[in-house]
Amino acid sequence: xxxxxxxxxxxxxxxxxxxxxAILIRDLWKVYTRKKGMSVSSSDIENDELVEELDKGEDAxxxxxxxxxxxNWGETFIIMGLSGSGKSTLIRCLLRLVEPTSGDIIINGExxxxxxxxxxxxxxxxxxxxVFQHYGLLPHRTVLQNVTFGLKLRxxxxxxxxxKAMDSLDKVGLKGWEKYYPAALSGGMRxxxxxxxxxxxDAPILLMDxxxxxxxxLIRRELQDEMxxxxxxxxxxxxxxxHDLSExxxxxxxxxxxxxxxxVQVGSPDEVIANPADEYVARFVQDEREHMRRAEEVLAWxxxxxxxxAHVS
Amino acid sequence: xxxxxxxxxxxxxxxxxxxxxIASYASVFDSISDGILSFLLGVNSVLTFIPWWAYIIAxxxxxxxxxxxxxxxxVLAALPFLIGMFGLWAMALESLSVxxxxxxxxxxxxxxxxxxxxxxxxVAAILRPILDGMQTMPSFVYLIPAMxxxxxxxxxxxxxxxxxxxxPVIRLTALGLNQVPKAVEEAALAYGATRWQLLxxxxxxxxxxxxxxxxxxxxxxxxxxxxxxxxxGARGLGQxxxxxxxRIDVGRxxxxxxxxxxxxxxxxxxxxxxxxxxxxxxx
Numbered sequence: 001x002x003x004x005x006x007x008x009x010x011x012x013x014x015x016x017x018x019x020x021x022a023i024l025i026r027d028l029w030k031v032y033t034r035k036k037g038m039s040v041s042s043s044d045i046e047n048d049e050l051v052e053e054l055d056k057g058e059d060a061x062x063x064x065x066x067x068x069x070x071x072n073w074g075e076t077f078i079i080m081g082l083s084g085s086g087k088s089t090l091i092r093c094l095l096r097l098v099e100p101t102s103g104d105i106i107i108n109g110e111x112x113x114x115x116x117x118x119x120x121x122x123x124x125x126x127x128x129x130x131v132f133q134h135y136g137l138l139p140h141r142t143v144l145q146n147v148t149f150g151l152k153l154r155x156x157x158x159x160x161x162x163x164k165a166m167d168s169l170d171k172v173g174l175k176g177w178e179k180y181y182p183a184a185l186s187g188g189m190r191x192x193x194x195x196x197x198x199x200x201x202d203a204p205i206l207l208m209d210x211x212x213x214x215x216x217x218l219i220r221r222e223l224q225d226e227m228x229x230x231x232x233x234x235x236x237x238x239x240x241x242x243h244d245l246s247e248x249x250x251x252x253x254x255x256x257x258x259x260x261x262x263x264v265q266v267g268s269p270d271e272v273i274a275n276p277a278d279e280y281v282a283r284f285v286q287d288e289r290e291h292m293r294r295a296e297e298v299l300a301w302x303x304x305x306x307x308x309x310a311h312v313s
Numbered sequence: 314x315x316x317x318x319x320x321x322x323x324x325x326x327x328x329x330x331x332x333x334x335i336a337s338y339a340s341v342f343d344s345i346s347d348g349i350l351s352f353l354l355g356v357n358s359v360l361t362f363i364p365w366w367a368y369i370i371a372x373x374x375x376x377x378x379x380x381x382x383x384x385x386x387x388v389l390a391a392l393p394f395l396i397g398m399f400g401l402w403a404m405a406l407e408s409l410s411v412x413x414x415x416x417x418x419x420x421x422x423x424x425x426x427x428x429x430x431x432x433x434x435x436v437a438a439i440l441r442p443i444l445d446g447m448q449t450m451p452s453f454v455y456l457i458p459a460m461x462x463x464x465x466x467x468x469x470x471x472x473x474x475x476x477x478x479x480x481p482v483i484r485l486t487a488l489g490l491n492q493v494p495k496a497v498e499e500a501a502l503a504y505g506a507t508r509w510q511l512l513x514x515x516x517x518x519x520x521x522x523x524x525x526x527x528x529x530x531x532x533x534x535x536x537x538x539x540x541x542x543x544x545x546g547a548r549g550l551g552q553x554x555x556x557x558x559x560r561i562d563v564g565r566x567x568x569x570x571x572x573x574x575x576x577x578x579x580x581x582x583x584x585x586x587x588x589x590x591x592x593x594x595x596x
Contacts, residue, residue: 095503125505136500139593140518150504153514181594201504 020109022205022237023071023094028103030064030089030261063089065261067103073204076231076238078248078269080284081258087241090258091209094239095124107205125154129198133210135190137182137197143169144178147196168200169193171230188219195227199234208240212247224250245288249273257281331461346468349414353467357410365402368393372579379586389582392575399568401550405576408549411467411542412535412580415474419531423479424524427486428512437487444480452477452541460545470547474538481530489523490516525588532584536577550576 064086071077079087092098094105096112105112108127115123129150137146147165156164169178172192182190191211198206212220224247231238242248248255249269256266257280265277273289276282335342373390380386396405430437455477459469493516501515517524543551550573557566 097499097503121505121507123505124503130500130503132496132500132503134496136496136503138497138501138515138519149501149514153501153505153510183594197504207503 021070021106022073022075022108023069023077023239024104024106025067025069025090025094026104026106028064028067028090028093028105029062029101030086030093030098031060031062031101033060062261064093064100067258067261067263069256069263069266071237071239073237074235075253076240076251078252078255079239079241079258080243080245080248080255082243084260085258086261087243087258088209089261091130091207091239091241094207095128095130096120125150125201127203128205128207129201129203130207130209131191131194131198131211133213135182135194137190137193139182141181142178143174143180143182143185143193146182146193147178147200150197150201164200164202165196168196171199172196172226186219187215188223191215191223195223199230204237206236206238208238210241210243213242213244220247227251245284249288257284335462342462346463349418349468349471353410353414353471356413357407360406360410360413361403365393365397372583375583376586379583379590385582389579392579396572396575399572401553401569401572404548404550404553404569405572407547408536408539408551408573408576411470411474411539411547411549412532415471415478415535415539416528416532418471418475419479419482419535420528422475423482423527423531424486427483427524427527428490428517430483430487431490431516432512440483444484447476447480452538453544455538456542456545459542465546467547469545470539470542473542473545474535477538478531478535481534482524482527485527485530486520486524489520489527492523493519519593521591522588525584525591529581529584529588532580533577536573536580540573 067086067090069077079090081087089098093100094107094112096115100113103113107123110123110127112120112123138149141149144162144165147168148161151161151164166175166178169175172195174189174192174196177185177189182193185193191214194211212223215223228251238251240248240251242251252269254266254268255272256263257272257277258264259280265272265281267275272281273285273292276285369390372393373386376386376389377383393405396402426436426440430440455473456469459473459476463469463472490512497515497519498511501511506514539547539549540551540554543549543555550569553569554566554573557563557569
């Protein structure tokens with residue numbers, strides 16, 4: 001990293017911003033109800049299982065029950081859970097892409113749930129940026145135009161827009177691709193554009209909704225590494241949703257595990273693996289425990305082998 | 314046979330209603346009529362002012378520019394030449410001016426209605442059955458209200474054409490807007506797009522291929538209707554067709570009919586090529 005970028009980072013470093021938590025979620029609920037005479041459109045609900053339940057004639061389904069979380073400045077917080085556990089609903093509530101039924105969300109000291117339309121638009125433009133599983137790129141805009149999109153929405157100057165976007169594309173390793181259209185890019189590269197679009201906003205908080213789930217394992221790993229590297233430099237607060245435990249372990253400082261709309265355990269990855277709170281979590285981390293046990297065995301065997309070799313020589 | 318004592322006619326009542334309507338709103342209908350007529354004459358005088366060879370060159374260049382196919386463009390440019398050869402150039406221009414007027418009016422009404430239909434549920438709920446009705450109605454029927462209110466001639470022809478050609482552009486505009494992927498809309502909202510920005514920056518550009526397909530459909534329907542509206546006295550290619558039917562003059566009918574087809578092909582090709590240019594790039 002060169003000097004000017006370092007300065008940028010220092011200026012944007014959110015750790016010192018306030019003493020309070022970056023994100024505070026209190027007693028958050030989301031209940032989908034059937035309106036009289038209206039079918040629930042599946043576009044409102046991310047979760048197919050919930051839609052099915054509503055279709056079956058249930059009057060209401062609970063997508064999120066009494067969720068309370070505190071996310072500190074500068075940490076990467078992972079939300080883990082199987083599909084249908086409400087993690088997508090939760091991350092969308094933070095931006096009010098999904099309206100929570102009750103509860104409070106306080107981000108950067110501001111009560112998001114109490115904002116009016118105007119305040120909400122400004123909040124989304126300044127304070128928070130999101131990366132999506134399905135990228136959500138504009139097919140009729142070039143890579144560069146996609147990255148500048150958020151800046152354009154909030155009315156930044158054209159010149160500074162381009163400059164920031166080029167810088168951001170450079171960070172995600174897409175220099176030279178700015179004139180291409182999304183259709184010409186592979187999945188991994190499209191998500192790089194998605195990340196560049198989020199970084200360029202210079203928001204202290206980053207929301208990532210299963211950003212690497214659709215990518216093949218090698219590319220996924222590559223992007224995870226780059227994200228970890230970027231995070232070291234940027235020191236943002238990252239709210240990261242995934243269903244992949246190994247991803248959670250690599251990326252996360254702390255994690256919460258969700259099951260059927262409820263948080264069942266919060267802790268550091270090590271804590272969660274060592275002391276699963278219930279059987280659901282235990283099953284989740286079973287493979288990882290297995291791996292660790294095997295790794296220990298291999299290590300022990302390796303040591304024994306080396307010792308043996310040493311004896312021979 | 315249907316029993317005679319059960320017969321009941323509303324024709325008299327309708328006639329009285331229309332008479333009253335015309336009597337009390339004569340000035341309104343007159344001004345609408347005058348407005349459309351002067352616009353129509355303006356379009357027609359511009360069309361006749363342009364020399365015939367300019368059309369042929371323009372068709373060739375537009376086609377070449379949008380499709381880059383040489384033979385196709387030459388064939389397309391030859392079609393208006395054939396219309397001229399049949400001696401129907403002036404007639405074709407008169408039909409074209411009715412089409413242009415009706416289509417411009419249809420777009421001015423249809424595009425905003427399509428946007429409203431996609432944005433507001435109640436509007437869609439009201440418009441959809443009306444559009445269904447408009448599209449299932451036989452095209453001849455549109456001549457009746459147009460004729461009742463505006464008499465004979467070009468103005469009722471424009472209005473009948475307008476009503477007949479309106480549904481596709483409304484429908485396809487709304488359809489295109491509703492088909493924008495939810496993931497893209499969500500991303501735009503997450504970055505702080507207002508409703509207006511979402512429409513202008515994301516939904517309308519992504520709906521453009523569908524909207525232009527609607528424009529193409531509307532133009533094609535206008536062309537069909539212009540032929541039919543010769544029955545209420547609109548001059549043009551349709552009149553030639555009608556005359557040759559009445560006189561059982563097959564040869565003359567063939568020339569006029571082919572001219573209509575040529576006109577349709579040229580307009581269809583040109584508007585379709587325009588629509589293709591708006592599709593999101595593949596590379």
